[in-house]
Amino acid sequence: MEERFAEGNVRIPAGCAISGFIHRDGRLSDGGAIITSIATMRERSNGLGGGFAGYGIYPEYKDHYALHLFYADKVVKRECESFLEERFDIINLSKIPVRKTPGVVDAPLIWRYFVRALPTRLAESQLDEDEYVSRCTFDINTHMKGAYVFSCGKNMGAFKAVGYPEDVGEFYRLDEYKAYSWIAHGRYPTNTPGWWGGAHPFCLLDMAVVHNGEISSYDANRRNMEMFGYKCNLQTDTEVITYIFDYLVRKRGLTLKEACAVIAAPFWHKIERMPEEERARAEYLRRNFSGLLITGPFSVILGYKGGLLAINDRLKLRSMVVGEYKNTTYIASEECAIRAVAPVLDRLYAPEGGEAVIAEVMR
Amino acid sequence: MEIYAKGMSCEQLNEAVRRCTDKRIDIRACNGQRFIACAGAGRSINVYGVAGNGAGAYMESGELRVYGNAQDALADTMGGGEIYVFGGCGDAAGYAMRGGEVYVRDNAGYRAGVHMKAYDKQFPVLVVGGRAGCFLGEYLAGGIIAVLDLHNEAAPLGEEAARGMHGGRIYVRGEVGVPLPECTAARRAEAEDMRLLEPYLRKFCAAFGGDVNALLADKFTVITPAENARAKRLYVSN
Numbered sequence: 300m301e302e303r304f305a306e307g308n309v310r311i312p313a314g315c316a317i318s319g320f321i322h323r324d325g326r327l328s329d330g331g332a333i334i335t336s337i338a339t340m341r342e343r344s345n346g347l348g349g350g351f352a353g354y355g356i357y358p359e360y361k362d363h364y365a366l367h368l369f370y371a372d373k374v375v376k377r378e379c380e381s382f383l384e385e386r387f388d389i390i391n392l393s394k395i396p397v398r399k400t401p402g403v404v405d406a407p408l409i410w411r412y413f414v415r416a417l418p419t420r421l422a423e424s425q426l427d428e429d430e431y432v433s434r435c436t437f438d439i440n441t442h443m444k445g446a447y448v449f450s451c452g453k454n455m456g457a458f459k460a461v462g463y464p465e466d467v468g469e470f471y472r473l474d475e476y477k478a479y480s481w482i483a484h485g486r487y488p489t490n491t492p493g494w495w496g497g498a499h500p501f502c503l504l505d506m507a508v509v510h511n512g513e514i515s516s517y518d519a520n521r522r523n524m525e526m527f528g529y530k531c532n533l534q535t536d537t538e539v540i541t542y543i544f545d546y547l548v549r550k551r552g553l554t555l556k557e558a559c560a561v562i563a564a565p566f567w568h569k570i571e572r573m574p575e576e577e578r579a580r581a582e583y584l585r586r587n588f589s590g591l592l593i594t595g596p597f598s599v600i601l602g603y604k605g606g607l608l609a610i611n612d613r614l615k616l617r618s619m620v621v622g623e624y625k626n627t628t629y630i631a632s633e634e635c636a637i638r639a640v641a642p643v644l645d646r647l648y649a650p651e652g653g654e655a656v657i658a659e660v661m662r
Numbered sequence: 663m664e665i666y667a668k669g670m671s672c673e674q675l676n677e678a679v680r681r682c683t684d685k686r687i688d689i690r691a692c693n694g695q696r697f698i699a700c701a702g703a704g705r706s707i708n709v710y711g712v713a714g715n716g717a718g719a720y721m722e723s724g725e726l727r728v729y730g731n732a733q734d735a736l737a738d739t740m741g742g743g744e745i746y747v748f749g750g751c752g753d754a755a756g757y758a759m760r761g762g763e764v765y766v767r768d769n770a771g772y773r774a775g776v777h778m779k780a781y782d783k784q785f786p787v788l789v790v791g792g793r794a795g796c797f798l799g800e801y802l803a804g805g806i807i808a809v810l811d812l813h814n815e816a817a818p819l820g821e822e823a824a825r826g827m828h829g830g831r832i833y834v835r836g837e838v839g840v841p842l843p844e845c846t847a848a849r850r851a852e853a854e855d856m857r858l859l860e861p862y863l864r865k866f867c868a869a870f871g872g873d874v875n876a877l878l879a880d881k882f883t884v885i886t887p888a889e890n891a892r893a894k895r896l897y898v899s900n
Contacts, residue, residue: 339694342672569821615772615796618734618753633733634752635694635712647731649752649771651820652796 314487315511316343316464317499317619318636319600321480321607324626325660327355330473332640333481338465339639340485340632343511346402348486348498349467350459352450352507352602353478361454363390363413364432364504369495370408371445379439379446386435387414395458395471402466407495411456429504429549434528436503441530447496452505455604459484459498467498479660482602484509488535497533501541505604508544510537511632512597512617523590543591544601553584555601555608559655561588563613600630606659615652622647628658664688672696672714679707694733699726702743715752718745721762734771737764740786746869750792759786759805763862767870768792768813772820773800778830780804789866796820799832799885808833808859810866810877824885832885833859835877845891851882 318336322328333351357365366383370376383389391413397406416431424431436448450457455478458471464485484499500507514520514536521531521539527550529542540562547558564585570578585592596616601608609630611619622629622637622644629637634647650656663684667675668691675695679687685705689698692711699707703722713728719738726745734752737745742761750768756775761784769792776797778786786805792813799807802824809832811818817839824832824846833851842848851859856878867874 342696615753618771620752633694633715634731635714635733638693638712649795652772 314343314345314485316340316485316487316632316636317483317509317511317598317600318629318631319480319482319509319602319607319609320627320629320640321658321660322627323658323661325355325479326626327477327479328481329475329477330468330471330481333483334465334468334473336629336631336636336640337468337483337485338463339636341463341465343487343632344463344485345487346463347461347488348459349462349464349484350457350486350498350500350509351464351468351471351473351481351483352455352457352500352502352509353473353476353481354455354602354604355479356456356476357413357454360391360413363415364451364453365456366412366414366436366448367395367450367456367458368410368412368439369447369449370410373408375443375445376408376410379443382439382443383412383414383435386417386420386431387412388417389414396475397470398472400462400466400470403460403462403470406460406470433504433545437528437530440532449496450502450507452502452507453604455505455507455602457500457502457507459500460495461498480602480607482507482509482600482607484511497535499537500602501535501538503541503545504549506541506544506548507602508537508541508599510540510597510599512536512599512612513595514539514593514597515595516593519590520593540593540597540599543593547588547591555603555606555657556655557584559608559610559653560584561591562593563610563653563655564592565613565653598632606657608658609650609656610654611650611652613653618649620647620649621656626661630656630658664690666690667692667695667711670695676700692730699724702726713747718743718764721745723762731768732766736766737762737788740764741784744865748870753795756786756788756807759788760784761786763787763789763865765789765862765866765869766791769815770794770798770809773797775799775802775805775807775832777801777803778805778807780830787862789862791866791870793818794820794823796822797825798823799827799830800825802827802832803829805830806833806859806862807831808835808862810835810863812872827885828887828891830886831855831858834883834885835880836883838883838885842885845888846885847888848883848885851884855884856882 395409460467499509517536547553597612598617598619623646672695688708694714696714697716701720705724709728713732715734721743723743728747731749732751736751736755739758740762745764747766753771754773759778770790772795789808
């Protein structure tokens, strides 16, 4: 890392913008609208990170994991590709197409692989395929210096860089992808210098998280997650939120609402006032997963297969509004980011602190 | 003067407002530009669309009317003048207000009226037509907050209302509906209390419609610092 970005050499004030929408009727739209939306909140970013995730963008490879990778150079790319070839059946690989954009410079090598686990290796590992892909991803991100998997879900993909989000969207040619849901982030980093891997969203398998805030429980959460094999490689708080959701939902089988009752658990004095059954449930979640309670300000949008989830910290120390128009649900840090793409809404509201808002594609 | 704000950055818009010498400015197609009427004095500014964060912050005098919603930090540290929002507002409206009046037709977000304070002729007033989110009037030191709950959507106040309140008054139409901290006392508003509130209810109804006499005849609860509140008279003489 360059000396000028070293800790203590640079002061970076707080901010961040998030936005997302989902067509609940499954309709697809290109990346134009999400870029317009996030660009409306330009003051909330400082050009040190922008990113997007789209769901439903790879229908032709929908049963394959789409691995998006950054490489520092060709040497590590060769090393990583041989790692992948030993473990996966790679049915397609290519550079991720980009457009030269003045606002996005110093790009690493950016590659995409559509893969399935090699059946023999998968059987040998005694893991399910999701866990297999997840472990390979952690392996690369932890041990292979200069290689970073920043997206590894099916029929979805993250696109992120250092720059303002609208430039990042232009750079990745998001107008050429069609998705039923999009999320976006404009970064204003507070604790770590901005670099490509540190931009949001943070992804693991189908989940992608964008976040505005600063988690004061980061170290407690990180240590707790490390016990379950999750390596936090970037020291940024958003990464751990992604892993917490993955752990609670994929590994422990909690519903998204229950996971939210863990990370933004109700205060004890509110739990005491709950009806008996609800209280027992809230107490169970709070006590059993106390190390995964997230404190400090946050507003988060979680993208997953077929849905978006939005949640604030329980004190609601960050702003977030939700808008609905016909079959589309919009979520953003500021109302203007919704109005920029949906001037007329059926409903606009601000969820309460700790209130999970879930919007899913209708089946 | 009329400013068409579509596509303008907040710097461009506010520079245009600053350069303008007209007493009245209409801002059309506004969408989230920040700091409109910030430190404004003696002018009437009408915003059509969404007023961005910090609208009317440090406002000294004059009038700001928002025909749409206002985002967060409306009237932050406002010192004087009047703000009317023909819609709702986001979080932290009226933070540390020390004068002026804010009228919000619909709901206010979290932390409205935190640490408002009054001194001498400086007397801040915040009237919310709908309901107010959690932490309303936290550390309230002076002035009046009124929550009218005219839309009957949910409880008029969120949790943690009036935490650390040690001055001023909070009026709520009907029952408070949430537990209040020990430092406060709540009672039914009497004629004397309503006389204090009346001029502001009149202005509210004049701007947004509604029958002020019916409103005045309604039952209101008034929250004040408790007699034995430890912080009472520590920061302000009330």
